[in-house]
Amino acid sequence: MTADSKTQGPVLRLDGITKRFGALVANDAISVSLAPGEVIALLGENGAGKTTLMNILFGHYTADEGTVEVFGQTLPQGNPRAALAAGVGMVHQHFTLADNLSVLENVVLGTQPLWGARLDMAGARAKLVGLAQEFGLAVNPDARLGSLSVGERQRVEILKALYRDARILILDEPTAVLTPQQADALFAALRKMVAQGLSIIFISHKLHEVMAIASRVVVLRHGKMVGEVAIADTDPRALAEMMVGSAITPPELRAATPGPALLELREVMTQDRGTVRGLRGVDLALRAGTITGLAGVSGNGQAALADLIAGLERPSGGEMRVAGAAPANWSVAQALGAGIARIPEDRHKTGTIADFTLTENAILERYRDAPFARRGWLDWRAARDFAQSVIRAYDVRCPGPETRIRLLSGGNMQKLILGRVMEVSPQIILANQPVRGLDIGAITFVQNQLLAARDRGAAVLLISEDLDEILTLSDQIHVMSEGRLSPAFARGTMSAADLGRWMAGEGFERGRDAA
């Protein structure tokens, strides 16, 4: 703490916060304080309790024990209005914005008396434009939110908090959706705010960002506060160990032995589907025995590429070759038949059916084939045996194959999906955000499975928003921007900042000429 803050006292004090969800203790007697003009980072793995703690501070949840004090006043529990009025602003990871409203309407929402006779839009517009200029967060107040990019939406989300005169800003994983350069711009804006006396809590699991922006770090693990250190007194390695609870062993990488291209795209186009951007002439070759990493800001065509390879989408132009042949009537059934293992981006919404049992989920992609079905009749015994074998081989922690899958943790759910697709020794693996939201144990497990598949000769496409993950695992890297694909960059030739420039759309024309 600085000498200054000692005289003024903390702007925020969380004292002994405990929150239980059933048997799970999400927060266990956590105490944190924040000085004026200070940036602290809240560091922890997925599920460590960071978001729960901030939801208690903001009044979305009530704590079972403990108090929240803002500017010396105790906040009433479970009352977001009180938190807002006290000057707490939250930038949610999943933006709390309505697509059918304009930017200005989104910002004004909830700021004027609900029973007011008429919205004051003119005054609101002036204030919003002023704030946007002051902090370098340019937005068009009249743009419909649905038409904005992810980066622009985040600016609106931040402006919303500033518009309400927030003195304490909580940012929940704000850089997950940004390029490195956009993240730098965000940090610049945050520094301006700090200079004006705002205090910031920065929630993240990315160590280098924490080191760059925060002056102090609070580390959570399994709901407990396991450390509080000044940035000056620590380094990324020590933080990582504190966060995970043990020394981190990076995945063991053997040299890749590239084989023939198992899947090739030449000048492939696909149509836009609502908010999903289509592909604009993509060249890609997935070679046996390699992992191809795909970096990019979400919403730039990764979904279209994933859908294409998964069999959900057909090329509207260009050529697609799977195992050397151009498939006619490309479909999910064909993709499965061609030995493509598909790990979907959202395991809850597309990967599994929540109220189906593990058995029913295990056969989801192959329920029509022997031994699970014969002439339209299901063989539940064969299905159960298969589920059992996956549960054993992939260490899925569950009461048994007849459990509804909604009761499993994200990691165990992902292991079941992994087992379902890997049991048939696939030649091509589409891994779309395979470790998002998992804890370190599950992350290591999934990544080792992908590397093992590579080493036995499979071609892996790894789509991720986490550049560190891409840089660590990939033998070659592509970047997507606005439906276009960069040339392939070999391992070790690009830095995160280099990739960031491509993610922002730079270099595509030059890359095309060179290729």
Added chain:
Amino acid sequence: MRLEVIARPSLWRMIGFPAIALALTVVFGSALALLAGANPFQTLGLILRGAAGSQFALLETLNRATPLIFTGLAVAVAFRAKLWNIGAEAQLYAGALMAVLLGTGALGWSPALLLPAMAGAAMLAGALVLLGPALLKTRLGVDEVVTTLLFNFIMLLFISMLLEGPLKDPMGMGWPQSSRLIPDARLPRIVDGLRLHWGFGLALIAAVLVWVIQSRTTLGYEMRAVGQNRQAAEFAGIPVGRVILKTALLSGGLAALAGFSEVAGLRGNLTLDLSPGFGYTGIIVAMLALLNPIGVVISAIFVAGVFVGADSMSRAAGVPTYIANIMLATALLTMVLAIALTRFRVRWD
């Protein structure tokens, strides 16, 4: 207030909440009886006696349950796949129409051929009636709730047009009704001398068949997958559109059997009051059965009992028969809530 998923609900919750729901329904019904100036205990007793107090009453209840089993199955099959078929009423009349078209002398076949032909034609007609809204849903994304609802009105007007036109019974003394079925086109009674026709037997068979389809076949698996999570079903390669169409055909066909069985088993001709809302009541039947086909049989008998009992009670105690509809709608709403409460815990924070 918020809801928290209960991982493994206790037996007490699984039985307790539905029991409370039924108790609430009975209490509410008693209050209505009281409002109507009748003794609640006597009223409920009369309903019970009217529904199951004698062999005649019991058979009457089973007869009334027969179309409800069919429409209940139709709704259960469709809702399981999240196809909101509220048009069982229209499909029922489509089935009844086919029974009349084929059974009034157009085909001079023996009963062994004629009855299956009538049933088959009925199912086909019902299936086609639902195919329209289902195609609009899968092709154009038109919400099927409203289209199936609107089709009910269109179908009733269509039947009315036929009954006052080409299908009008020349012997009907001007009433809008069809000619009577020939004797060979009538469903026989299950036991000679007892007023229960084979439509009931057919309904039981249909319930078992639907159960087998849902739990043992790939089609049933597909229907459940599409209903639970359409996006995941699509990703897994399940042909979602085709599954919805197949569901529609099965559901429409089942509802049409209600019309066939009412005409061929009970009424003997087609009139505009053939169904006092069997199609809509099928929704209550299916929901009370938690969409389980075997449960549909039990809940249909229960619902039919309430109607039959209320009819006879109304004559004796003077409480309007609409008490039955109110109690059943109450049972529906309280039961849906009770089922939710077996799965969620209410937290006040």
Added chain:
Amino acid sequence: MGEILEIFLSASFWAAVIRIASPLIFATMGELICERAGVLNLGIEGIMVVGAFAGWMTVYSGGGLWTGVMVAMFAGMLFGLLHGTLTVPFGLSQHVVGLGITLLATASAYFAYRLALPRVTTPPRIEAFQPLPIPILSDIPLIGHALFTQTPLTYLAFVLVGVVSFVLFRTPLGLALRAAGENPAAVAAQGLSVTALRMGAVMVGSGLMAVGGAFLTMSAFNSFFFEMVNGRGWICIALVVFGAWMPGKALLGAVLFGMFDALQIRLQQTSIGADVPYQLFLMMPFVLSILALVIMSRRASVPAALMVPFNKGER
């Protein structure tokens, strides 16, 4: 053709158009408010029956006309409260609850009617709202009589569209309602209660549906009989879609609908009507509603969170 032209040129035709559209406008605005906040209200058909009965019964037993309207609205709001309680905080299926409410409301109205008039076969008539010509305006040829010699409830219906439009798009409350139907998390993040907003919308919306029902007994048919709502509620749901969830466009839809309905009634009396079964004319409103749904199916203006329950505990 001459006959049809004659119909279009008669003032009574246009008066009928407005009269037919009026109850639909009330109920459509009610449904629109519910859906804008994210709740599909399939109770509409039954709530209209309740409104029709409650309004009529109040006047029949000696109450004033406006008291009748208020009683109808209150009865509608009660069923809205039930609908809202089950679908909003408990998040139950809006399809099932809505249909359940329709069954419950319809049966309740019929039960109460039979209780009040056990042995009546011809429904008694009441002294209903009378046309109130607006001076000067009602003297405009053709249109004047049609638009400005209506009952006060009709004028109210048209004023209501403006009010709903203003509230939705020009007030903080309307902004919050629209956000609740698009992304309830946005509303909750501003410390507003999604539950309260949606419950309020469902109650007010249901009240308006009931007034739409009351219009039938108090401003059109002047008595209550079974099956009198006859699918109007379902048609209003189609009108909301047709109007792309905008009050003005929904009003346009209701008037268009009134035109077709008034036309089919008159066509039955022409030479065309003599050759065609009257049932085909009666089918027209329902067929048109389905057509409207089909035509509008490509529009993506549906509130994103329609039929999606919001549970703030969900993680």
